[in-house]
Amino acid sequence: MTIEQSLARLDAIVEQLESEPLELAAALALFEEGVACLREAAGTLSEAEARVQRLTELADGAFDVEPLDDE
Amino acid sequence: MRRRTAGARGPAPADSPSLFDEEDATSVYADVGDEFPGASPASAIAVSTLTQIMKDVVEGAFVPLWVRGEVSDFKAHRNGHWYFCLRDQASQLKCVVWSRDQLRMPAAPDDGMQVTALGQLGVYAARGEMQLTIRQLEAEGDGLWRKALERTRLRLERDGLLAADRKRELPRFPRRIAVVTSASGAALRDIEAVVRRRAPGVELVVVHAAVQGENAPLELCAAMDRVARWGGADLVIIGRGGGSREDLWAFNDERVARAVAACAVPTISAVGHEVDITLCDLVADLRAPTPSAAAETAVASRMELALELGALRARLVGAIETCLYEPQQRASSAARALSRAVSGRLTQRQASVAALAGRLNALSPLATLERGYAVASGADGATRSSIRDFAPGERFNLRVRDGDVDATTVAVRPLDAPR
Numbered sequence: 001m002t003i004e005q006s007l008a009r010l011d012a013i014v015e016q017l018e019s020e021p022l023e024l025a026a027a028l029a030l031f032e033e034g035v036a037c038l039r040e041a042a043g044t045l046s047e048a049e050a051r052v053q054r055l056t057e058l059a060d061g062a063f064d065v066e067p068l069d070d071e
Numbered sequence: 072m073r074r075r076t077a078g079a080r081g082p083a084p085a086d087s088p089s090l091f092d093e094e095d096a097t098s099v100y101a102d103v104g105d106e107f108p109g110a111s112p113a114s115a116i117a118v119s120t121l122t123q124i125m126k127d128v129v130e131g132a133f134v135p136l137w138v139r140g141e142v143s144d145f146k147a148h149r150n151g152h153w154y155f156c157l158r159d160q161a162s163q164l165k166c167v168v169w170s171r172d173q174l175r176m177p178a179a180p181d182d183g184m185q186v187t188a189l190g191q192l193g194v195y196a197a198r199g200e201m202q203l204t205i206r207q208l209e210a211e212g213d214g215l216w217r218k219a220l221e222r223t224r225l226r227l228e229r230d231g232l233l234a235a236d237r238k239r240e241l242p243r244f245p246r247r248i249a250v251v252t253s254a255s256g257a258a259l260r261d262i263e264a265v266v267r268r269r270a271p272g273v274e275l276v277v278v279h280a281a282v283q284g285e286n287a288p289l290e291l292c293a294a295m296d297r298v299a300r301w302g303g304a305d306l307v308i309i310g311r312g313g314g315s316r317e318d319l320w321a322f323n324d325e326r327v328a329r330a331v332a333a334c335a336v337p338t339i340s341a342v343g344h345e346v347d348i349t350l351c352d353l354v355a356d357l358r359a360p361t362p363s364a365a366a367e368t369a370v371a372s373r374m375e376l377a378l379e380l381g382a383l384r385a386r387l388v389g390a391i392e393t394c395l396y397e398p399q400q401r402a403s404s405a406a407r408a409l410s411r412a413v414s415g416r417l418t419q420r421q422a423s424v425a426a427l428a429g430r431l432n433a434l435s436p437l438a439t440l441e442r443g444y445a446v447a448s449g450a451d452g453a454t455r456s457s458i459r460d461f462a463p464g465e466r467f468n469l470r471v472r473d474g475d476v477d478a479t480t481v482a483v484r485p486l487d488a489p490r
Contacts (some may be wrong), residue, residue: 017390
């Protein structure tokens with residue numbers, strides 16, 4: 001799931017919990033799913049450095065993405 | 072000043088020497104004789120020879136010059152060349168722009184435009200006319216650039232490429248951003264710096280293209296094409312750092328603008344500085360004033376994401392607490408109702424028990440005994456309440472308030488009998 005999807009799902013879960021009267025078991029299941037989404041999205045915050053690469057087209061029309069030489 | 076009688080068409084200073092002055096002609100040719108080309112009818116020269124000489128003389132005498140004037144009688148010929156006159160109040164000069172030189176000009180001039188033109192003065196032999204062959208053309212107030220830009224803009228607009236409803240929303244958290252720019256340019260460095268600072272985990276993929284010069288439009292188009300065929304990016308930034316208007320001109324190229332408009336993923340255009348607006352900017356989903364600003368718009372910062380996650384976490388917890396609160400309330404109010412119901416019933420039962428007990432008490436002979444009465448009963452346990460139940464000498468039981476008495480019947484007599 002992308003972070004966008006995680007956030008969207010999380011948003012939907014919160015909305016649903018806030019607006020609809022739910023069976024307790026269903027509410028708890030949603031809550032757990034929400035916590036999982038939070039954790040996943042928060043994982044992005046600790047990800048590594050940004051990478052800068054260069055797109056090169058190979059002779060056969062395929063593409064290669066390789067680190068960009070700064071000089 | 073006097074009019075010449077020999078048919079010369081224009082006015083000329085009275086004392087200028089002329090071939091047509093009878094008395095001077097002989098003196099001019101005295102040294103060379105009648106055989107000198109053009110010196111006599113016998114040695115008359117051909118028109119083409121003369122115009123060729125004229126051409127050589129004029130072209131040899133003038134280096135390329137900047138000439139200022141107003142354009143008139145403009146005509147774009149079918150052969151691809153432009154013909155017009157440059158004029159001022161007193162004079163005019165025929166001009167031509169060969170088609171290959173038009174590539175360096177943003178647009179054709181219009182009649183009435185004030186222009187400066189760099190050109191070589193020459194002679195068009197076929198007409199015997201002097202003409203300026205123009206290599207560079209600039210209109211007053213950037214007129215040609217504005218005209219070219221406006222014309223292209225209208226074409227893009229007519230095709231609906233500038234419509235506001237074409238603008239797509241940018242992905243909030245792009246993973247891979249294609250950057251169409253020069254791999255060695257300032258724009259890339261600016262974008263890279265912002266992305267490293269704000270959004271870890273985002274990949275920048277540089278798709279190199281020259282961003283100025285004659286090849287720039289085609290290279291930019293080719294780069295956009297590579298992005299499309301590669302298909303790995305979820306956002307495209309196209310742009311370059313600041314420069315002169317000519318430097319930025321590739322981003323006003325119709326082909327480039329159309330390539331950006333056709334891009335399958337959302338695009339941010341960032342060309343030059345804040346004040347520079349190009350056609351590329353107009354067709355992109357978003358125009359950023361600078362490459363740095365493009366990067367800031369493209370990637371949400373860690374801080375923003377952290378804040379958003381914090382807010383969502385609070386809402387999530389609040390929501391589940393609300394969800395839990397109501398069942399809890401329901402449960403405890405149910406418990407209260409239950410206990411109310413139970414205790415209510417108990418009270419009722421207690422009351423009825425008391426009432427029953429009261430009634431039982433009232434019915435019980437014990438109460439009568441309390442008042443001093445006694446109950447007699449036989450050996451069979453049956454109550455003996457009449458003299459008929461007693462026989463003299465027979466034993467019976469007498470129940471009093473606090474116990475039983477064994478008794479024997481001595482005699483019986485009715486109530487009204489004397490003792």
